[in-house]
Amino acid sequence: xxxxxxxxxxxxxxxRSRSGTRGEVLTSRRAVECNQRTLPLSVEVKQYAKEVLDxxxxxxxxxxxxxxxxxxxxxxxxxxxxxxxTQTAVFRMYGxxxxxxxxxxxxxxxxxLSFHSxxxxxxxxxxxxxxxxxxxxxxxxxxxxxxxxxCSLNPFSQNPPSDVRWEVLWAGKxxxxxxxxxxxxxxxxxxxxxxTNLIRLEVNSSMLDYYTELDAVILRGVKERPVLALYxxxxxxxxxxxxxxxxxxxxxxxxxxxxxxxxxxxGNGYFDKxxxxxxxxxxxxxxxxxxxxxxxxxxLLRQHCCDPLQYVQLxxxxxxxxxxxxxxxxxxxxxxxxxxxxxxxxxxxGALTVTGFCSFIKACGQGLVCLELSCCHFLxxxxxxxxxxxxxxxxxxxxxxxxxxxxxxxxxxxxxxQLRRLVLYRTKVExxxxxxxxxxxxxxxxxxxxxxxxxxxxxxxxxxxxTRCRSxxxxxxxxxxxxxxxxxxxxxxxxxxLEELDLGWCSTLxxxxxxxxxxxxxxxxLRKLFLTANRTICDSDIEELAAGCSALQHLDILGTRMVSxxxxxxxxxxxxxxxxxxxxxxxxxxxxxxxxxxxxxxxVAIKKSFTQ
Amino acid sequence: MISVLSYGxxxxxxxxxxxxxxxxxxxxxxxxxxxxxxxxxxxxxxxGMCYGDDACFVARHRSADVLGVADGVGGWRDYGVxxxxxxxxxxxxxxxxxxxxxxxxxxxxxxxxxxYYELLQNKIPLxxxxxxxxxxxxxxxxxxxxxxLGDSGFLVVRGGEVVHRSDEQQHYFNTxxxxxxAPPEAEGDIxxxxxxxxxxxxxxxxxxxxxxxxxxxLFDNMSDHMILQELKKLKDSNYESxxxxxxxxxxxxxxxxxxxNYMSPFAQxxxxxxxxxxxxxxxxxxxxxxxxxxxxx
Numbered sequence: 001x002x003x004x005x006x007x008x009x010x011x012x013x014x015x016r017s018r019s020g021t022r023g024e025v026l027t028s029r030r031a032v033e034c035n036q037r038t039l040p041l042s043v044e045v046k047q048y049a050k051e052v053l054d055x056x057x058x059x060x061x062x063x064x065x066x067x068x069x070x071x072x073x074x075x076x077x078x079x080x081x082x083x084x085x086t087q088t089a090v091f092r093m094y095g096x097x098x099x100x101x102x103x104x105x106x107x108x109x110x111x112x113l114s115f116h117s118x119x120x121x122x123x124x125x126x127x128x129x130x131x132x133x134x135x136x137x138x139x140x141x142x143x144x145x146x147x148x149x150x151c152s153l154n155p156f157s158q159n160p161p162s163d164v165r166w167e168v169l170w171a172g173k174x175x176x177x178x179x180x181x182x183x184x185x186x187x188x189x190x191x192x193x194x195x196t197n198l199i200r201l202e203v204n205s206s207m208l209d210y211y212t213e214l215d216a217v218i219l220r221g222v223k224e225r226p227v228l229a230l231y232x233x234x235x236x237x238x239x240x241x242x243x244x245x246x247x248x249x250x251x252x253x254x255x256x257x258x259x260x261x262x263x264x265x266x267g268n269g270y271f272d273k274x275x276x277x278x279x280x281x282x283x284x285x286x287x288x289x290x291x292x293x294x295x296x297x298x299x300l301l302r303q304h305c306c307d308p309l310q311y312v313q314l315x316x317x318x319x320x321x322x323x324x325x326x327x328x329x330x331x332x333x334x335x336x337x338x339x340x341x342x343x344x345x346x347x348x349x350g351a352l353t354v355t356g357f358c359s360f361i362k363a364c365g366q367g368l369v370c371l372e373l374s375c376c377h378f379l380x381x382x383x384x385x386x387x388x389x390x391x392x393x394x395x396x397x398x399x400x401x402x403x404x405x406x407x408x409x410x411x412x413x414x415x416x417x418q419l420r421r422l423v424l425y426r427t428k429v430e431x432x433x434x435x436x437x438x439x440x441x442x443x444x445x446x447x448x449x450x451x452x453x454x455x456x457x458x459x460x461x462x463x464x465x466x467t468r469c470r471s472x473x474x475x476x477x478x479x480x481x482x483x484x485x486x487x488x489x490x491x492x493x494x495x496x497x498l499e500e501l502d503l504g505w506c507s508t509l510x511x512x513x514x515x516x517x518x519x520x521x522x523x524x525x526l527r528k529l530f531l532t533a534n535r536t537i538c539d540s541d542i543e544e545l546a547a548g549c550s551a552l553q554h555l556d557i558l559g560t561r562m563v564s565x566x567x568x569x570x571x572x573x574x575x576x577x578x579x580x581x582x583x584x585x586x587x588x589x590x591x592x593x594x595x596x597x598x599x600x601x602x603x604v605a606i607k608k609s610f611t612q
Numbered sequence: 613m614i615s616v617l618s619y620g621x622x623x624x625x626x627x628x629x630x631x632x633x634x635x636x637x638x639x640x641x642x643x644x645x646x647x648x649x650x651x652x653x654x655x656x657x658x659x660g661m662c663y664g665d666d667a668c669f670v671a672r673h674r675s676a677d678v679l680g681v682a683d684g685v686g687g688w689r690d691y692g693v694x695x696x697x698x699x700x701x702x703x704x705x706x707x708x709x710x711x712x713x714x715x716x717x718x719x720x721x722x723x724x725x726x727x728y729y730e731l732l733q734n735k736i737p738l739x740x741x742x743x744x745x746x747x748x749x750x751x752x753x754x755x756x757x758x759x760x761l762g763d764s765g766f767l768v769v770r771g772g773e774v775v776h777r778s779d780e781q782q783h784y785f786n787t788x789x790x791x792x793x794a795p796p797e798a799e800g801d802i803x804x805x806x807x808x809x810x811x812x813x814x815x816x817x818x819x820x821x822x823x824x825x826x827x828x829x830l831f832d833n834m835s836d837h838m839i840l841q842e843l844k845k846l847k848d849s850n851y852e853s854x855x856x857x858x859x860x861x862x863x864x865x866x867x868x869x870x871x872x873n874y875m876s877p878f879a880q881x882x883x884x885x886x887x888x889x890x891x892x893x894x895x896x897x898x899x900x901x902x903x904x905x906x907x908x909x
Contacts, residue, residue: 060733061733064729064730064733065705065708065709065712065714065730065733066730066733066734067733067735074712077708084735086730086733086734086735087708507732510796511796512796512797533735533737535737535795535796536796558735559735559736559737560737561737561795562796562797584735585735585736585737587737609735611736
């Protein structure tokens with residue numbers, strides 16, 4: 001009896017428990033198949049950006065609300081309308097035009113095929129979440145975003161970070177925009193293992209027809225770490241990009257044991273028959289991570305990969321997220337012959353320290369010719385002092401958007417008397433420092449002082465340029481608020497070799513003073529002239545340009561009411577090499593005129609922006 | 613003895629706490645707007661808060677409630693420029709500035725200055741001019757800060773009487789101070805006042821104070837006395853009642869403007885200056901009526 005009962009119970013219980021587990025498995029599998037987002041425990045949080053923390057460039061003026069990067073925070077202002085509105089975030093450049101200028105540096109070799117970024121912006125959100133989706137509201141010429149990354153650091157917390165990691169959520173190629181209409185861009189993002197409230201967007205607008213404009217970014221995520229992978233599966237293979245994480249370890253493996261193994265000799269078979277230079281040539285095509293991996297294969301290849309001749313030109317910008325003091329320390333051993341180095345975007349949020357950077361420069365900087373340090377916020381006056389003392393032969397220095405550098409730091413640049421190219425876009429350089437620099441750096445060919453708001457008297461700068469830097473080829477004075485016709489006249493008479501001149505948004509220049517006509521007569525080599533938003537440009541200026549500057553390739557006369565179609569016809573007939581003509585918001589030039597001109601001169605890209 | 617002192621301290625603290633209780637609550641402005649454009653025949657459909665060539669805005673921020681009116685100068689129409697574009701863009705810039713917190717409540721002239729310079733940052737070449745009047749209520753301090761450039765203005769009414777009012781700024785008859793952006797060829801000829809030329813004032817407000825901000829279309833057609841009569845009808849601080857009163861004031865001003873026999877304040881002023889005229893002054897009318905109330909979310 002008891003055994004019968006026992007058996008009965010046993011059978012019933014087992015059947016119940018078995019059906020129970022099967023039911024659970026079925027529901028969870030159904031959940032996976034249906035891509036259910038809402039689990040009973042985690043609620044999806046939708047957030048707009050709280051604050052813009054960092055960015056590489058923008059179109060608007062510092063302290064303004066118009067066309068500046070700070071517009072990307074908060075709720076959208078324009079979306080779903082399309083058009084060129086002031087309340088959006090706009091980057092400084094677009095299209096192929098800037099790359100065509102001689103002021104652009106030579107490209108670095110060994111660029112990984114997956115790295116396309118030209119600009120970036122970092123946004124902080126209120127709550128750290130595990131992201132499930134990210135939407136970017138683009139309101140004009142969309143398609144610029146090429147990479148989205150998330151950081152494990154909470155930018156608003158007071159605690160110092162223990163370990164800062166960047167993870168790529170999505171990566172793509174630069175796309176050609178099909179139309180300028182607004183769109184919501186929401187790519188499938190990768191699931192990551194940490195909660196984040198710091199997102200970085202990297203942008204490349206080189207294939208777009210006009211400035212791309214962003215309105216808002218929406219981050220959707222869950223607060224608790226999701227158990228099952230309930231997201232849309234990523235369509236890209238992330239292994240290419242995530243390998244950079246290991247770069248630090250690989251650099252150590254590559255260069256760490258070099259010294260001890262150099263003594264022991266080994267036979268390498270047929271590799272010993274190949275000439276040294278041939279293997280060097282082959283190895284010179286590898287990207288840096290591949291170079292590190294190759295160095296770990298055998299001692300001969302390690303010798304090749306650590307040969308200083310492989311490090312004559314070094315770009316660490318694609319690896320900005322993974323570069324640290326330790327990496328620079330290891331690279332020091334091979335970079336003894338380095339001439340061009342690109343450290344743009346690296347070292348932020350504690351990755352590089354002043355000591356690490358300075359020791360690297362002291363060790364490898366004697367022969368340095370080109371130093372790119374765009375957006376390097378770790379830089380201090382001490383770093384610039386070390387650069388000026390060590391890199392005495394430096395010819396190119398880029399400190400673009402290093403807006404945390406104190407004004408007194410720039411005085412040291414005057415010691416670099418061989419400088420040919422100097423970029424100080426959006427820095428705090430002051431009057432005395434720049435006058436000092438121009439007095440001593442007489443070889444300057446390319447100078448960028450765009451948005452340098454601390455310089456009080458641009459006329460003095462222009463006059464000094466005309467006397468000291470007569471071989472100047474390109475000058476960027478974007479948004480220089482107090483340049484007048486006096487300074488411009490000095491410039492035109494002194495720097496006769498000028499080919500590129502950016503006077504965009506310089507509101508104090510009046511055409512009635514004849515300064516632009518004078519410019520056109522005295523600078524026949526002009527290839528690029530930006531007169532953006534100078535409301536005084538008139539027909540006589542255009543006619544003088546047509547007569548005097550037949551080599552003109554890029555011209556921007558946005559926002560003037562006084563230029564008529566007739567003078568544009570003259571200009572286009574005379575300047576046969578014209579490639580870019582921006583006539584946005586020129587009230588006499590309507591869409592029909594643009595159409596006629598484009599039909600007659602198909603080689604010229606005529607830009608006419610619109611608001612609605 | 614010690615217990616008496618400590619008891620006394622407790623009582624004092626409680627009493628003071630009770631007194632400061634009423635002062636520590638934030639104030640806010642409950643605002644309604646109404647207006648009429650001068651010329652209905654234009655038929656241009658404009659977005660809200662724009663009456664003819666006048667424009668206005670109401671904005672809230674954590675620390676302050678801000679409102680403003682701007683009267684676009686109609687003379688630009690003769691040169692092919694739409695006068696409302698300037699006033700509307702100026703008011704929109706002010707509103708955006710307030711919403712994003714780029715202002716100090718005690719400095720309304722600053723709002724005007726930065727908004728005016730933002731207009732120059734627009735790619736579109738704006739032309740035109742307007743007066744401007746900005747009123748800011750500092751919620752916590754219970755203070756009203758104002759800035760006025762030109763002949764728009766505000767009244768503060770307490771207990772049926774006008775306790776504060778703005779002064780008109782005129783260069784000469786019918787030519788008020790104005791912010792302007794001129795075409796480059798006419799830069800010397802066009803009147804252009806700096807935003808720093810605005811009159812500013814600050815004073816404390818109490819619960820129940822009525823603030824009337826309007827363009828000259830109202831003040832030129834209705835005397836203070838007539839306005840006060842209308843405001844007497846305002847019984848409570850509901851949005852609906854305020855809206856109704858604002859509408860009745862604006863409607864009355866609009867009717868009087870087209871009355872050829874009525875001795876309007878504008879006609880009175882003209883007579884005082886030797887011009888023999890009667891009747892109202894047809895003009896765009898914008899009225900923003902606010903009551904100081906307690907802040908509720």
